[in-house]
Amino acid sequence: MTAPAFAHAAEIERSLELMAERCEDPAPLVYGRVFAAHPQVEAQFWRDTNGTIRGEMLARTFSAILDFVGDRLYADHLIKTEVITHEGYEVPREVFSTFFGFVAEAVREVLGPDWTPATETAWREMLAEIQRYLDATPRVGAPA
Numbered sequence: 001m002t003a004p005a006f007a008h009a010a011e012i013e014r015s016l017e018l019m020a021e022r023c024e025d026p027a028p029l030v031y032g033r034v035f036a037a038h039p040q041v042e043a044q045f046w047r048d049t050n051g052t053i054r055g056e057m058l059a060r061t062f063s064a065i066l067d068f069v070g071d072r073l074y075a076d077h078l079i080k081t082e083v084i085t086h087e088g089y090e091v092p093r094e095v096f097s098t099f100f101g102f103v104a105e106a107v108r109e110v111l112g113p114d115w116t117p118a119t120e121t122a123w124r125e126m127l128a129e130i131q132r133y134l135d136a137t138p139r140v141g142a143p144a
């Protein structure tokens with residue numbers, strides 16, 4: 001087995017496992033925060049009449065996080081390509097990048113006292129590392 005891509009992978013995995021055990025549907029916890037912070041984006045889900053797209057987007061985000069901290073086979077590329085795709089949905093990358101932080105807040109809420117200082121460190125460092133990938137993604141149409 002190769003080493004995980006991220007030093008605190010086990011802590012991220014533990015927190016997401018607890019989240020999955022304790023919360024059947026984390027979507028309201030995450031999207032409630034997204035829409036409170038960015039009220040304009042709720043209307044951008046107009047095609048999502050039954051929550052399927054929001055559910056799929058969140059599921060893909062959880063999978064991407066697990067891959068990002070583990071084998072990192074695709075998540076770094078996925079994050080970079082989704083930024084561009086979302087600019088096509090008129091979601092600015094500054095908004096896009098906040099999603100992972102709202103996921104972190106939702107996990108913290110569900111874990112309660114099981115969100116330890118080590119969990120906090122792991123998520124903070126992972127969010128910073130994801131942000132570095134986002135910052136390195138060229139803007140479409142920007143001069144090279």
Ligand code: HEM
Nearest residue numbers: 041044045047053056057060061079082089091095096099
């Ligand atoms: C606050 C940040 C974000 C907003 C406002 C947002 C917004 C949207 C919207 C409006 C759609 C639906 C487009 C349509 O009508 O088909 C969508 C789809 C999608 N988003 Fe996001 N997005 C955000 C962050 C992310 C992140 C971080 C990821 C994953 C890395 C992601 C992955 C996806 C995927 C995979 C879909 C397609 C889902 C499907 O239809 O199968 N999004 N997003």
